[in-house]
Amino acid sequence: MRHLFVATLWSLLLSHPLTASATGAPPVPDFNALENQFGAAWQAGQTPLQLLFVDDMGGNKMLRRALEVSDHTCLSDGRLVYVADISGMPGLIARAIALPRMRKLDYPIWLDRNGDATAMLPRQEEGVILQNTGGGDVERFSDGALLLARLLELCGTAVAEEAGAEP
Template structure:
């Protein structure tokens, strides 16, 4: 009986995390790698979410060689869940390296925001937004496909 109850709770919790088109994303504020705040707002058209280091590496590879402001021109932001990274590693190695990137990385240090979005391991979740509402979501497991999708977005 306990096993059946546990299974049912797991299934219900995964359904609760599923996002549907038309759903409004709740606004949130996170700091980037330079400790500058960013608040999700109606101007954001693309939210990229990486829940682990492999997902973040996909974004980095897709953005390699792009000019500063590339994501901003597409009204896109990148959210990285770094909550599982030991704070010593983050402080001494990861954050200094992230400061060398020419794009903004919104850092979820406490898994406060990223778990709202159903991004899997070793992938990047793309949420297409309009006026704060979800239009569609895509999953990328290859940097080349993510780069191609980003390149196809027309800057407003």
Template sequence: MKFFAVLFLSLLPLWAQAIEVGEPVAPWTLLDQFDQAYTLDGQAKILLVARSMDAAKRVDVALQGQPKGYLEARHAVFVADIQRMPRLVAKLFAVPAMQAYNYRVMLDRDARIAPRYSAPVDNVLWLQLDNGKLVARHEYDSVTQLRQALEQVQP
């Protein structure tokens, strides 16, 4: 009997559906690169999700040269999935390097949040939100396209 319970619980994530346009986005809380908590709420208009180092680098390059508070002014939140990064590397090198960024990075250290939003791993996923509901989704594999999309958003 225990075997079937364990089997059922291990297969449960396979039945989970990706969030669809029109559905509410479940709130979550993550720590940023300064270990400051952030909770997703109805104020967020854009959720940028990077599930790989390449995708996170695209976001970084797209934001280079922008003033501090650029994402916040656009009600945008950036989530980086760093669960594949060895913890020691993250602690000693990656997270300290992120502290030099002039924007916040919500760090999904255990892949609790980013997998909820399906997209190709190397693309930056852009989720457009309205009062906590998903209204549109886009994927960017180009820094130029991502930068242009961010510039279109009025602060």
């Protein structure tokens, strides 16, 4: 009787649909539905290696603070892509406050305005998701210091401008 129970349990575990999906690649957004803070559409053929994803103000603030000291080259050249779901932001706030602030930044932020392109992505309340788009791990950050350490590992430290740098 015990062997029958164990055999039944194994067959249920092996046939469960979650087992198959857990080994698959994590979902990626529909990049073609995104545009950056300047209104430019995603260029077909771009394939980022890593994806930073935020969907709330807390995660956005944490990521922006970490980006203040990390090198933005990895964002500008597309190795790392910053994607923000701004579908929950009121349109007036987005147009009058958020987008003008984003346009002052020297790196692209890819925006999902209606939430459809990023609906399948994992979420981290008041945090940041870092995902390898080639099928790797999904990392969740709710601590700014840990996020900063990971960004410095991926992108390096920002180089001080020559005019303000001291020898």
